Amino acid sequence: MIRVALVDDHDLLRAGLRSTLSTHFEIVGEADDVPDASEMIATSRPDVVVCDVHLPSGTAVDVIAQTLARGVTTSFLALSVSDEAEDVISVIRAGARGYLTKASDAEQVIDAVTRVAEGDAVFSPQLAGFVLDAFAGQLTLPEADPDLDQLTPREREVMRLLARGFAYKEIARRLTISIKTVESHASAVLRKLQLSNRNELARWAADRRLL
């Protein structure tokens, strides 16, 4: 059974998540702030951490960084009310495997946790849209790594379909490829987003609002 930990500072939301997820997963720990969270993750060693983005003394980025610093390997699924590009991109770049908004229904969350536990990437339509924005244009810097700093046409296609609201299964059907292939495209895009050294990417979210 997949071992899941919950990090959220809202008790009610955490209770709701617990009752939703406990039917499918083993809930091994809960925390409501950054220091508690990294402590809890280090002791309870969950497979997946469902983590709120904004916590009282920091963000999910801090939780991920502290967990990595302790040498603990686990997968993070970020869950937030925020749709803001900066939040989403910074958490994904810190190493989260997926991002869901709190508007997602129970089924989506359960599906996402399962997917993340298997090492797959989870894209909400909103996140796919941000990714398309982040890799937009034909901007290639001389020092940029073209393999990392651009999406392949197929990856772009998959992202567009995700942004249009299609599930992996539907995308596989439309592109007549296997679900596994769709998943590997999604994982590749996530990896590019995390590894890309294009410095625009880091500043992108902020700049975007000035356009």
Added chain:
Amino acid sequence: MQSPPFPPSAVAAPRWQVPRLDRDARWVGGVAAAIAREIGVQSVVIRVAFVALAVVGGWGLVLYAVAWAALAFASSRQEGRYVPRPKAATPSHRVAAVALITVGLMVGLLPLTGSVFALVVWPVGFVLSGMLIAWTRSGEDGSIVVVRVVAGVVVAIAGIATFAFSRIEVVDAVLALIVLVTVAGGVAIVAAPSVVRMSRDLDSERLERTRSDERARINAHLHDSVLQTLTLIQQQCDDPVSTRRLARRQERELRGWLYNRPSSDDEGHRLRPALEQAAADVEQHTDAVFDIVVVGDTDDLDAEDVAPLIDATREAMFNAARHSGADQISVFADRGVDVVEVFVRDEGSGFDPDDVASDRRGVAESIVGRMRRAGGTATVTSELGRGTEVELSLPLRVSDAGKVAR
């Protein structure tokens, strides 16, 4: 010569370090504070010593300037933490040492004062301090640095002038005047950082006021919107449909206010606010929920150009909300360089396109016809049981496309 064989890590306190200029405790350059910290006495003792030496024809100023230059040079090259170590056993020993050294210097320098001073030391002292002031970087921004450099150079030139004049023995009054002016100038430059600090304090006060205005504005907004809605929801909690609608509308409005504030005034110039507005319109009449994703949204769209697209999108949203039975409808808009594409998709009941009776004018007229008249296209794909997707595409005029900064 052999160096003592201890590894650096084994030594708790480092050997003698060059003192750092103590910028936090400084009056002028932090020299006195730095020396005091190194020796282990109150900085006032060193300051008194410098003043006493300055009285002896100005040697204190020279020493100060030299020490300042040396420390500033050394400090800039040092990394790591500076741990001062008091140099003598007791505080009174230290004070006595400083006093003796000061008196010794005074006595030693006194004979030189009469002749050398008027001719060399004073002018050189002024030149040195002028240059130091000009080159001391105190973290100010461009224009202030320029002013300080110019002022410093003026002091330096004045110093040189004094030197020249005193050599050819011009009238004492002129000399005194020049000296007076240079001293006043020097004092003004030394005081400059305080003046800057004062104006900075004023700035931060202004910033604080702006912040509290902003807070008041946010409070007012939250009161008018969120609190009102919460009250309404409490009154109507028996009616789940309208409660949900109210909450949804408020959420959309609050998100728009939080994340898209700049464009809320000129709706239509960006895609997102226009689509949000369309979704809000449809949500008024149905209980569908729209998930809107926009890519490449820039604010240079001509509201009139995209109006047909927005209207067609609203119509597609309305159809999906009314006929599909799906509770979540995805709207994806992609602003390309020369085209805008919008996809409205539901996972509802769907329909057989061949089956649509000619009386269903809604799609034909308000979506397909509208897009065609605007120079775009509309495609409706649907499959029974698999939902419906409306694909809208509107080419942008070249002049618009040229403006896109992507």
